[in-house]
Amino acid sequence: MRRHRRAKIVATVGPASNSPEMLKRLFLAGVDTFRLNFSHGTHEDHAKVHAAIRALEAEVGRPIGILQDLQGPKIRVGTIxxxxxxxxxxxxxxxxxxxxxxxxxxxxxxxxxxxxxxxxxxxxxxxxxxxxxxxxxxxxxxxxxxxxxxxxxxxxxxxxLPGTILDLSPLTAKDRADLAFGLELGVDWVALSFVQKPGDLLEARGLIGDRAGLVAKIEKPSALDKIDDIIRLSDAVMVARGDLGVEIPHEEVPGRQKELVRACRLAVKPVIVATQMLDSMVSAPTPTRAEASDVATAIYDGADAVMLSAESASGSYPVETVEMMDRIIRSTEQHKLYRSIINASDPGEEQTAPHAVAAAAADLANVIHSSAILAFTSSGTTAARIARRRPAVPILAITPDEQVSRRLCLLWGAHSILSEDIHTYEEMVERASRWGQEQGFAKVGDSMVVVAGIPFAQAGTTNNIRVIQIDRR
CATH class of the missing domain: 2.40.33.10 (PK beta-barrel domain-like)
Incomplete structure (x- = not known):
């Protein structure tokens, strides 16, 4: 189930895609994380989709991410x-x-x-x-x-209201009920709508704890004013260009998108670019050339993931849309200018040992033309630090935590593998060699760069790089 691309695809589930058969087709077409939009549907609807995705996950033997998107406070006029x-x-x-x-x-x-x-x-x-x-x-x-x-x-x-900061919680009574339900189901990510200020994230974090990753949706101008703090307090960010494009001038949206992608890469937080990416495919089997360029631009920017909304939720061509997005991503990443553009947008180094080790591993893998980088990671942070460098080779993120393996389905370049903890150097080398071959990333004679922390099985100890040669099957 190897993806031959680095950027991930998020697809919204809706009436056009909520059957187990269609979910499987979408996954095989390229979906890495499914979005459950709680602005629509009942709890029963979402529970059925969640169960179908988890059954599919067991069938294919690959982690699949599930993102719960809360509706947030909708401001509307009344009856006229x-x-x-x-x-x-x-x-x-x-x-x-x-x-x-x-x-x-x-x-x-x-x-x-x-x-x-x-x-x-x-x-x-x-x-x-x-x-x-x-x-x-x-x-x-x-x-x-x-x-x-x-x-x-x-x-x-x-x-x-683009110029007005409202004394309004981003979590309505409906959102709180939906959030409790989603956490009980076991969603991997929770997206918070209409974030205005850093304090909004603190309120949500108090309810979520560490049971799911917290995604800040950037769709308010006031959020842009406090973006560094908002990114710091979130686990991932969504560039929600729909409402953001209503509240700021259209001509500012592309530049803001680039700023947000770069800021998230600097902060080692996954970033999703969303809204109307292949919008014409809601009713047509092919996109416009402008839409194909829009997806490619997000990939050139270095986004971790691109998202489909109505295209996969209610459109007439959900599978074709995912296949098209997959082809655009792969074509863009293989273009002769892609690597130079990605390298030019490198945010620079963080002055910490774990960041330095991760960056060195990425550079080493590029220099020796390694087949892959294997990152043994408890929390996913080691893999994220390597992904920040946007290496030219795939990242195999090996973790003992099932929830972490699912969250990694949103991270650029990461192929997540669920495996028990390692305890010795010999075990590390044997496991890395085996996973590299079994997952189709390496063969006999190839080299791989392995990143781990000593002592093993402890979060936050990334301090070791090793080059291994695969000499047997």
Whole structure:
């Protein structure tokens, strides 16, 4: 089950892909981690998908990651008389905190935290920015605004507030119930939506503990202002370009994507690039050339993973979409300019012994044209430090922890292997040689670089590099 690429594929499960048969086809096509979107579906639906993925994992004998994506606080307008109103640029409209059957003079916005935080000059974006208004006057029970871009405001449409930091937990009552359910199931990652500030992650971490990895979804401008602290407090980051692209100018999204990928690589945290990557394949069997370039750009940037949303959840061509993404990644990584671009974006060295050992192992493997790097890792950190260097050879991450092996399905270049602890040098060499051959990464006569920590089976002790020659099957 070797993948002939380094970047990983995350695919969202939905009505088009939730059967055990389709999940298997998607995995064989290239999916490394499945995303369960808790904005949709019931707990029963998600439990069935989770069970099917774990059964598939046992069948194929390979770890498979599962990411739970929490809905987060959705801000929406309320109910409008006749279902919708048309507003034109230049006219004045008014939002109120309560009521129903609203009109342009009293559009319900049932979120008191907005009225507490908004200020003149702030903007409200309605229906993914199709309607944009600027606040001109506020009171205790109203927000008056001038329409900048006119259009239709209809019932329950979403509202984005790019310039307003709300006193709002990213975990709603629904999220807390969903999180408890997901942790009970045994998800590997939990994605937190609409992170605004570092404290949001502390709240989630208190509930999750070490039972799952915590993914910060970056989709608010305020998160970009505190990004270093947010990355430090998370286990991985998702560049959620959908809402982020609504709240910041479109032309800034590509640059922000590159910044986030580089910052995560520097911090040794996996980063996922998401949203509309092959969006036309929701209804067509092939993507646009621009979409293929978009996926390739994320790979050239050095992203750990790229993600499919509606394409695999509700589209007409879920398997074809995964196959296309797999082909784009492999073609990009094999391009003659890929290695020079990846090397040029190297974030530099961390001044610690474990980082230095990992970097030295990656460089050594490149110099001697090793078949692979084998990292014995308890927590996954050793493999992540090696991946930070983006070596030219695969990384076999050998761990005794089943949960760690599944989380590694999100890490660039890592082929995770679940194995019992080692205790001696001889055992390390024998196990490395055997795994390299059994997993199809090496053959007799090849060399491999082995990275481990002495004493064995202790996290945080990466301090040893060894080159081994495979001399027997």
């Amino acid at each position: 008389r006749d279902g919708k109103i048309n507003v034109a640029a230049g006219e004045t409209i008014r939002f109120v905190p309560t009521g129903s059957d609203g009109d342009r003079d009293a559009i319900p916005l049932p979120h008191p935290e907005i009225f507490a935080a908004i200020a003149p000059g702030h903007h409200l974006l309605i229906d993914d920015g199709r309607v944009r208004v600027a606040v001109t006057r506020i009171g205790d029970d109203f927000i008056e605004a001038e329409v900048i871009y006119g259009g239709v405001i209809s019932n329950r449409k979403g509202v984005n």
